[in-house]
Amino acid sequence: MWVQVLGSGAGGGFPQWNCNCPNCKGYRSGRITARRRTQSSVAVSVDRSRWYLLNASPDIREQIESCSYLHPREGLRTSPIEAVILTNADIDHTVGLLTLRESQPLRIYSTARVKEFTLGDNTMFRALMASTGACVWEEIALFESWPLAGVSGDGTGLTAEARPLPGKAPLYIEQAASTAPGDTIALRIRDDRRGSVLVYMPGVKEVDAAIEEIIQGATCLLFDGTCWTDDELVRLGISRKTARDMAHIPISGESGSLARLADVGVGRKVYIHINNTNPILDEESDERRGVEGAGWEVAFDGMGFEV
Ligand code: MLT
């Protein structure tokens, strides 16, 4: 399967519109070597002709325009994007659905929890289901694999499976909602012909045995690279929340992802969903050299590769 990174940044992107952190300021002034990044989304395809989005970011319009694979081909109103799978109901993963309305039928896959947060709590998303040529929103069950399909129902040559991750309800409902399995998922996507497996997990609170099991044996892992340290936002004076409070394991430290995943059996390890405060964005930083020296890659917008 072909994997195309559309947005490698976390919520807010990089640089973030209202941010003067050392990275955002450094990027704008040209003081650091870094690439700008849009918000979290990936596209997958076996034939590079029919595409499946993993999350739909608020930057989706720009992401589609900058990726020719995703441009309309034959027909007046048409798109090679057939379906979207949501890994949670966060703003940075769902708001792009609103840009994808325009009477374009799509299949949307999510857990029942994510569907309820998105459609139930945010009535505007019902526009997707209301027009002619409406979308189909399909609930996915945890631990069950299913053949990924577009609205036409044709198979894609990809089999997907959702596994629950310890996460939290999205920010806009965090105070009111309890957490439950299905709030956040990991996706395992298997190429039926090649047998290769992509694991996509942009939001992971901790690495435990269950998570190691999800990752084990994957051909490629796209993993939560939000923060370098747990107290990154606190130390910068940006937030009182730690990375873990936001259900993101930091990269560094004894219980960080770099250490916890050092020996996991996986072909290719790539950090994604990188927050604008993370020092690995600075391509000349010690932190960046550290992750690359440990065998990780750092995703960037426009990165594409075969799995
Ligand atoms: C996250 O990844 O923690 C969320 O996208 C934060 C947010 O909703 O702004």
Ligand code: MN
């Ligand atoms: Mn996010």
Ligand code: ZN
């Ligand atoms: Zn910033």
